[in-house]
Amino acid sequence: MPEKPSVRAVLLGALPFLAMCFSVPLWDRIDPIVLGMPFNFFWLVLWIPLSSLCLWMAYRVDRHRR
Amino acid sequence: MxxxxxxxxxxxxxxxxxxxxxxxxxxxxxxxxxxxxxxxxxxxxxxxxxxxxxxxxxxxxxxxxxxxxxxxxxxxxxxxxxxxxxxxxxxxxxxxxxxxxxxxxxxxxxxxxxxxxxxxxxxxxxxxxxxxxxxxxxxxxxxxxxxxxxxxxxxxxxxxxxxxxxxxxxxxxxxxxxxxxxxxxxxxxxxxxxxxxxxxxxxxxxxxxxxxxxxxxxxxxxxxxxxxxxxxxxxxxxxxxxxxxxxxxxxxxxxxxxxxxxxxxxxxxxxxxxxxxxxxxxxxxxxxxxxxxxxxxxxxxxxxxxxxxxxxxxxxxxxxxxxxxxxxxxxxxxxxxxxxxxxxxxxxxxxxxxxxxxxxxxxxxxxxxxxxxxxxxxxxxxxxxxxSSTTLVSLLLLGYAGVTQFFPGIVLGLYSNRVTKSAVFAGLLTGLLTLCFLMFSNHDPFLGINAGFFALCLNFTVTFVLIRGQKKNRLLSIPTTPRSTPK
Incomplete structure (x- = not known):
């Protein structure tokens, strides 16, 4: 049985799900337009690099265990 | 030209x-x-x-x-x-x-x-x-x-x-x-x-x-x-x-x-x-x-x-x-x-x-x-x-929802030592049959949600119910290393 990821790593992984999936009613709108993009579009584009960042932090958190 | x-x-x-x-x-x-x-x-x-x-x-x-x-x-x-x-x-x-x-x-x-x-x-x-x-x-x-x-x-x-x-x-x-x-x-x-x-x-x-x-x-x-x-x-x-x-x-x-x-x-x-x-x-x-x-x-x-x-x-x-x-x-x-x-x-x-x-x-x-x-x-x-006919496009959508039905078997297979083959088999079959039924009877989306997601939920439910119903002495021995102690 492989070792389970730590709680902190799983929470870091849950963050992008919260931001890009479950919270859709909060950000699915046109205004304010940011960087020329409708807000829903901008929000998802913003969370692409932020998701990478979350995974990188999860990697750092669990690295000492391997 | x-x-x-x-x-x-x-x-x-x-x-x-x-x-x-x-x-x-x-x-x-x-x-x-x-x-x-x-x-x-x-x-x-x-x-x-x-x-x-x-x-x-x-x-x-x-x-x-x-x-x-x-x-x-x-x-x-x-x-x-x-x-x-x-x-x-x-x-x-x-x-x-x-x-x-x-x-x-x-x-x-x-x-x-x-x-x-x-x-x-x-x-x-x-x-x-x-x-x-x-x-x-x-x-x-x-x-x-x-x-x-x-x-x-x-x-x-x-x-x-x-x-x-x-x-x-x-x-x-x-x-x-x-x-x-x-x-x-x-x-x-x-x-x-x-x-x-x-x-x-x-x-x-x-x-x-x-x-x-x-x-x-x-x-x-x-x-x-x-x-x-x-x-x-x-x-x-x-x-x-x-x-x-x-x-x-x-x-x-x-x-x-x-x-x-x-x-x-x-x-x-x-x-x-x-x-x-x-x-x-x-x-x-x-x-x-x-x-x-x-x-x-x-x-x-x-x-x-x-x-x-x-x-x-x-x-x-x-x-x-x-x-x-x-x-x-x-x-x-x-x-x-x-x-x-x-x-x-x-x-x-x-x-x-x-x-x-x-x-x-x-x-x-x-x-x-x-x-x-x-x-x-x-x-x-x-x-x-x-x-080609247009039905192949719907077959692709069916495929995406279809492969997702493997998810419970794989993730539980990785992280649970109580999961059994019969539970996974029954869950998978339930998921696939539900999916085919909803897709081919044009019920996607079903009640406003993705039909494949609905099938996946049923799949998980069936798998969990069967796992809980099984006695502990029927545990499948997992061909991996012993479980490490949680930290």
């Missing part, structure tokens, strides 16, 4: 160059089954990245993403979310899958089910449904290639000859170089794809509106409803969005070819690092969306949204540029087609034919049969693509 020779020449050159790279890639190695299917488990970060980007960014990303933005509007945003979240899921599940793969020499997804659950019946159910789901996916790639060749050659190249040539080239380099060939052709494909996305996504709004901002302002002014969900659709609202993003991000690495790509990595850490960098490639899709939205303003009223990107490129750019984009599009079909062909052929030889008809087959006989199946499946795909 404008001169069509230039774009045809450029597309041909790109396609031949890509195929040449593929043929060379495997030429120096002895191709046994292990080398052919999982690259000898020796890929570092760069080859794994190329392979996964190669198989994930398909003609669907190219034609479909712009087509969805064009014809449906905001619901298309689900694509940005599910691909990114699919990598988040991969960060957690691919490393343990890789560990099992190395320990038990797994080469396919069905190998995983057979080894983990010690069940030939479960593995057979997974294999047969996998092959059935892969064929439409393959067919879509080839059909997309036909469309691209036809449009970018100003109808000089027919769809059928283009598809025949492409399938022959793909079969040749898969036959010769296996998975290593696919990863190497991806170098050219991804470079061209990123170039094409940026050039078209920035260029087209600039040419017609003076920039991306003014383009969106024009769209927000004329068609504001297009830019928020459910966009131009009737039933793709927030409930649909959440259920679809969950289903497709969980299912992202449940495709037999994306799953098996994990086995090519040199170490589990390579897969973690890959998951960190992969989302950044999703940014290139953003530019494909810009193109789709621009097309809605510039060339409205197309019957088929999938044609939006190329129609716009043909209108806005010179011929040689059209050839370049056409070549990028053709490779974007050929690389995923290659990996799909390889996966389906291996699954058929190793996990369908051998257990059913020839249990005594050796590895080298499987390798020979798998290579022969590349040609057979290539011909079968051509037949479907040439005589």
């Amino acid at each position: 404008r001169s069509s020779l230039l774009p045809i020449g450029i597309i041909s050159a790109i396609v031949l160059l890509g195929s040449g790279i593929g043929l060379l890639a495997g030429s120096r190695r002895k191709m046994d089954l292990e080398q052919w299917t999982v690259g000898g488990r020796g890929f570092g970060l760069i080859l794994v990245w190329l392979l996964m980007a190669g198989e994930v960014y398909t003609t669907f990303s190219f034609l479909g993403a712009s087509g969805w933005a064009y014809s449906r509007g905001a619901p298309a945003l689900y694509i940005l979310a599910y691909i990114t979240l699919g990598y988040v899921v991969s960060f957690f599940i691919l490393p343990p899958i890789w560990e099992m793969g190395r320990k038990f020499s797994l080469q396919t997804q069905s190998d995983f089910f057979e080894t983990r659950y010690q069940s030939k019946a479960l593995a057979a159910l997974v294999s047969l449904s996998s092959v059935a789901f892969l064929i439409p996916y393959l067919e879509i790639q080839i059909a997309g290639l036909g469309i691209i060749a036809q449009i970018s050659s100003f109808d000089r190249i027919g769809r059928a000859p283009a598809m025949i040539i492409a399938v022959a080239l793909v079969a040749a380099f898969v036959f010769a170089g296996g998975i290593r060939a696919v990863a190497w052709v991806s170098i050219l494909k991804d470079a061209l794809m990123i170039f094409a996305a940026l050039a078209v996504g920035i260029g087209v709004p600039y040419i017609y509106f003076g920039g991306i901002g003014p383009m969106f302002s024009a769209l927000a002014h004329t068609r504001p409803a297009h830019l928020v969900m459910p966009g131009a659709t009737a039933n793709m609202g927030h409930a649909w969005y959440i259920s679809t993003v969950l289903l497709t991000s969980l299912g992202f690495y449940m495709w037999p070819h994306t799953f098996a790509a994990a086995f090519t990595a040199r170490s589990a850490a390579v897969l973690r690092r890959n998951a960190i960098v992969m989302p950044l490639y999703t940014l290139s899709l953003v530019f494909i969306f810009f193109t789709g939205f621009t097309a809605l303003l510039v060339v409205p009223g197309l019957a088929n949204g999938d044609l939006a990107l190329f129609t716009l490129v043909r209108k806005a750019f010179p011929n040689w540029f059209l050839g370049l984009i056409g070549g990028a599009g053709a490779l974007t079909a050929m690389v995923p087609a290659a990996i799909l062909l390889l996966t389906a052929a291996t699954l058929f030889a190793k996990n369908v034919y051998r257990p059913l008809f020839a249990p005594a087959m050796s590895e080298s006989q499987i390798a020979r049969l798998a290579r022969a199946m590349v040609i057979v499946l290539g011909l079968l795909t051509l037949y479907f693509a040439i005589y």
Whole structure:
């Protein structure tokens, strides 16, 4: 049985799900337009690099265990 | 008629160059089954990245993403979310899958089910449904290639000859170089794809509106409803969005070819690092969306949204540029087609034919049969693509929801020692039957949520209920190391 990821790593992984999936009613709108993009579009584009960042932090958190 | 020779020449050159790279890639190695299917488990970060980007960014990303933005509007945003979240899921599940793969020499997804659950019946159910789901996916790639060749050659190249040539080239380099060939052709494909996305996504709004901002302002002014969900659709609202993003991000690495790509990595850490960098490639899709939205303003009223990107490129750019984009599009079909062909052929030889008809087959006989199946499946795909019907598109949607039904068996198989083969088998069967029933009776979305997600919930429920109902002394002994103590 492989070792389970730590709680902190799983929470870091849950963050992008919260931001890009479950919270859709909060950000699915046109205004304010940011960087020329409708807000829903901008929000998802913003969370692409932020998701990478979350995974990188999860990697750092669990690295000492391997 | 404008001169069509230039774009045809450029597309041909790109396609031949890509195929040449593929043929060379495997030429120096002895191709046994292990080398052919999982690259000898020796890929570092760069080859794994190329392979996964190669198989994930398909003609669907190219034609479909712009087509969805064009014809449906905001619901298309689900694509940005599910691909990114699919990598988040991969960060957690691919490393343990890789560990099992190395320990038990797994080469396919069905190998995983057979080894983990010690069940030939479960593995057979997974294999047969996998092959059935892969064929439409393959067919879509080839059909997309036909469309691209036809449009970018100003109808000089027919769809059928283009598809025949492409399938022959793909079969040749898969036959010769296996998975290593696919990863190497991806170098050219991804470079061209990123170039094409940026050039078209920035260029087209600039040419017609003076920039991306003014383009969106024009769209927000004329068609504001297009830019928020459910966009131009009737039933793709927030409930649909959440259920679809969950289903497709969980299912992202449940495709037999994306799953098996994990086995090519040199170490589990390579897969973690890959998951960190992969989302950044999703940014290139953003530019494909810009193109789709621009097309809605510039060339409205197309019957088929999938044609939006190329129609716009043909209108806005010179011929040689059209050839370049056409070549990028053709490779974007050929690389995923290659990996799909390889996966389906291996699954058929190793996990369908051998257990059913020839249990005594050796590895080298499987390798020979798998290579022969590349040609057979290539011909079968051509037949479907040439005589294609619209139902194949719905078969692809069925496939996506279908492979996601493997999720409970895989994740519980990795992290739970109470899960049993009968629970997984019953859950999977429930999921697949529910799905087929809802899809074929046109109940997708079902009660406002994705029908596949509904099936997945039932699947999980059945699996959990059966696990809880089983007595502890019937625990399956798991062929892995003892569970480590929680920290």
